[in-house]
Amino acid sequence: MITSSTSARRGRLAGSTASAAALVLLVSACGGSGGGSTSSPENFSYLSVTENTTVKTALTTLSKGGCKTAQDDLPLKVETVPQASLDQKLQLLAGQDALPVQFAAGNAPALTQQLYNSGKVADLEAELKSLGVYDQLEPAAVSTIKALYGGKVEVLPYEYNIEGIFYNKKIFSANGLTVPATWTELVSAAGKLQAKGIQPFSASGQQGWPLTRLISGYLYRSLGPDALKAVADGKAELTDPEYVKAAQEVAALGKKGYFGKGVGSIDYDTSVNEFLSGKAGMLYMGSWALANIADEKQNKVGADNVGFMPFPAVEGGKGSIEQYPSNVGLGITLGAKSFDKKTGAWVSCIAKNYGSTALKDQGAISGFKVNTPVEDGNEVTGQIRKTISGSRQNVLWFEALFSTKATTVSQSNAAGLVAGSLSPEKFMRTVQDALAEK
Numbered sequence: 001m002i003t004s005s006t007s008a009r010r011g012r013l014a015g016s017t018a019s020a021a022a023l024v025l026l027v028s029a030c031g032g033s034g035g036g037s038t039s040s041p042e043n044f045s046y047l048s049v050t051e052n053t054t055v056k057t058a059l060t061t062l063s064k065g066g067c068k069t070a071q072d073d074l075p076l077k078v079e080t081v082p083q084a085s086l087d088q089k090l091q092l093l094a095g096q097d098a099l100p101v102q103f104a105a106g107n108a109p110a111l112t113q114q115l116y117n118s119g120k121v122a123d124l125e126a127e128l129k130s131l132g133v134y135d136q137l138e139p140a141a142v143s144t145i146k147a148l149y150g151g152k153v154e155v156l157p158y159e160y161n162i163e164g165i166f167y168n169k170k171i172f173s174a175n176g177l178t179v180p181a182t183w184t185e186l187v188s189a190a191g192k193l194q195a196k197g198i199q200p201f202s203a204s205g206q207q208g209w210p211l212t213r214l215i216s217g218y219l220y221r222s223l224g225p226d227a228l229k230a231v232a233d234g235k236a237e238l239t240d241p242e243y244v245k246a247a248q249e250v251a252a253l254g255k256k257g258y259f260g261k262g263v264g265s266i267d268y269d270t271s272v273n274e275f276l277s278g279k280a281g282m283l284y285m286g287s288w289a290l291a292n293i294a295d296e297k298q299n300k301v302g303a304d305n306v307g308f309m310p311f312p313a314v315e316g317g318k319g320s321i322e323q324y325p326s327n328v329g330l331g332i333t334l335g336a337k338s339f340d341k342k343t344g345a346w347v348s349c350i351a352k353n354y355g356s357t358a359l360k361d362q363g364a365i366s367g368f369k370v371n372t373p374v375e376d377g378n379e380v381t382g383q384i385r386k387t388i389s390g391s392r393q394n395v396l397w398f399e400a401l402f403s404t405k406a407t408t409v410s411q412s413n414a415a416g417l418v419a420g421s422l423s424p425e426k427f428m429r430t431v432q433d434a435l436a437e438k
Contacts, residue, residue: 040338040340040342041074041101041338041340041342041343043074043075043076043077043101044070044071044074044075044076044077044101044102044342044343044346045077045079045100045101045102046059046076046077046078046079046100046101046102046103047079047080047081047089047093047100047102047103047104048078048079048080048103048104048330048332049080049081049082049083049086049104049330050080050081050082050083051082051083051268051269052083052104052329052330054158054159054288054291054358054362054364055158055159055332055358056078056080057361057362058158058354058357058358058361058362058364059076059078059350059354060076060078061357061361062349062350062353062354062357063075063076065357066349066352066353066357067346067349067350067353069345069349070342070345070346070349073342073345074342074343074345074346079100083107083207083330086104086106086107087106087107087108087111087404090103090106090111090115091111094115094118094120097337099115099120099335099337099338100335100338101334101335101338101339101343102332102333102334102335103332103333103334103335104330104331104332105154105155105330105331105332105333106404107330107404107407107408108399108402108403108404108407109148109149109400110402110403110404110407111404112149112154112155112331112333113149113150113154115333116149116152116154119336120335120336120337121154121333121334121335121336122333122334122335122336122339123152123153123336124153124154124155124156124333124334125152125153127334127339127344127347128153128347128351130344131344131347131348131351132348133347133348133351133352135369136351136352136355136368136369136371137153137157137351137367137368137369138157138160138367138368138369140160140326140367140388140391140394141157141160141328141366141367141368142157142367143394144157144160144326144327144328144367144394145157145328145331145367147396148327148328148331148396148400154331154333155328155331155332155333156331156332156333156334156347156350156367157328157329157331157366157367157368158328158329158331158332158354158358158366158367158368159286159288159327159328159329159330159364159365159366159367160287160326160327160328160329160365160366160367160388161286161287161288161326161327161328161329161365162286162287162324162325162326162384162387162388162391162394163213163217163284163285163286163287163311163324163325163326163327163397164284164285164308164309164310164311164324164325165186165282165283165284165285165308165309165310165311166275166282166283166284166285166289166293166306166307166308166380167179167281167282167283167306167307167308167309168275168278168280168281168282168301168305168306168307169304169305169306169307170278170301170305171193171198171278171281172189172281172307175192175193175196175198176192177189177192177193179307179309180309180312181312181313181321182312182313182314182315183218183221183249183312183313183314183315184315185312186312187252187253189281190253190256190258190281190282191256191258193281194256194257194258198280198281199258199259199260199274199279199280199281200253200258200259200280200281200282201253201258201259201260201280201281201282201283201284202259202260202266202271202272202274202275202279202280202282202283203259203263203266203271203283203284203418204263204266204267204268204270204271205259205263205264205265205266205414205415205418205419206264206265206266206267206268206415207267207268207411208410208411208412208413208414208415209397209398209399209411209414210268210271210284210285211250211259211263211414211415211417211418212397212398212399212410212411212414213284213325213397213398214250214253214284215246215247215250215398216228216246216325216395216396216397216398217284217311217325218245218246218249218250218311218314219243219246219398220311220319220323220325220395221311221312221313221314221317221319221320221321222242222245222246222314222316222317222318222319223242223243223317223318223319224317224318224319225319225323225393225395227243227319228396228398228400228401229401231243231401231435232401237432238428238429238431238432238435239425239428239429239432243428244424244425244428247417247424247425247427247428248424250417250418250424251417251418251420251423251424251427253418254417254418254419254420255418255420259418260274260280263415263418263419264415264416264419271283272285272289272292272298273298276292276293276298276299276300276301277300277301278300278301284311286325286327286329287308287365287384287388288329288364288365290363290364290365290380290381290384291362291363291364293306293363293378293380293381294362294363294377294378294381295362303377303378303379303380303381304378304379306378306380307380308380308383308384308387310322310324311325320393322391322392322393323393323394323395324387324391324394324395325394325395325396325397326391326394326395326396327396327397327400328367334347350368351368352371353371354366354368355367355368355369355370355371356370356371356372356374359374360372360374363377363378363381365381365384365385365388398410399411402431402434402435403434403435403437405434405437406431406434406435408434409430409431409434410431410434413427413430413431414427
């Protein structure tokens with residue numbers, strides 16, 4: 001498992017970016033440590049992103065069932081904002097000392113760490129142990145969280161995901177394609193689909209990260225599991241030739257038209273819908289997409305026609321296809337000031353029941369233990385659950401160890417990379433420069 005470095009470096013995880021610096025000023029103006037004693041909330045207020053409905057749906061189900069007692073004492077109140085606006089919203093609320101009881105962590109771990117260090121975020125390991133439910137977290141999820149958040153449990157694993165490439169079995173079979181084992185085979189398969197008039201990949205250029213995930217995938221396979229840790233530690237730079245090579249390979253996919261037309265205007269939902277409606281042969285995504293795959297209204301190709309493969313090997317590379325990128329989705333955390341007895345009752349109930357509820361109702365895998373046996377709704381869900389349970393070494397993603405600003409710069413320029421308006425060298429230089437800012 002990759003761990004984040006705490007040594008000083010130009011692009012360190014908690015780098016002094018403009019947004020992070022602004023947050024420090026905001027929380028300092030409010031007393032820094034969260035100020036004052038714990039306040040009793042009127043609601044179990046929950047702030048998340050519009051794009052993620054899985055957690056909201058599961059919490060709503062629990063509020064009407066297994067967690068009704070907690071709901072009666074502290075009613076669930078949900079608010080959402082677009083993911084692109086999340087960081088700004090959190091900074092504003094932190095400055096007003098008005099963070100909700102529970103909220104989606106920032107788009108980059110660096111922002112959550114700023115909130116934690118200023119006393120705004122609860123020490124969840126201590127709180128869960130106090131409640132006697134820390135053992136309800138899967139060890140693999142805890143390991144991933146601690147890798148992302150400086151050895152601390154600062155978020156809850158409402159999702160636990162591995163990432164890879166979902167593919168349309170029917171399309172592959174009809175075109176004589178087998179699951180690619182190497183990058184060369186993947187590019188070849190994409191070329192064959194393109195020649196048959198089938199869009200090889202669906203991806204969201206508007207969000208950007210589905211494209212940068214391909215860069216990190218290539219880096220982990222070519223340079224090994226410490227490829228981006230080396231950048232985080234200042235031992236390598238994204239402008240080094242072997243790093244630029246990864247951007248060149250992904251840019252080449254775009255140049256050949258393998259992402260279709262107008263990828264820069266494609267949002268997340270549209271990219272998933274393109275794949276689930278059979279318009280594209282492959283989709284790089286995390287296992288959180290299992291909820292979409294299990295939904296018969298969304299999935300027009302049928303869950304039985306969806307397969308999952310690891311990011312392929314790079315010939316001569318130091319990485320292994322058994323090293324899956326893993327994450328806890330958009331982590332959800334809790335405010336330190338509002339963590340009282342009623343909040344604890346909610347958290348305790350969630351820890352014991354969320355894993356089973358999300359898996360049973362939505363086919364979604366979390367980092368909570370599944371205490372009530374749930375039969376896998378489809379083959380691909382079973383495959384991924386088995387893969388997760390057998391995973392021994394995971395890696396992170398492209399921006400995992402980046403500062404908040406570098407994350408934004410990377411994702412906002414990804415579409416330009418595959419559309420050809422930004423060269424691979426320029427893309428990597430732009431991101432490296434953002435990492436280097438003090």
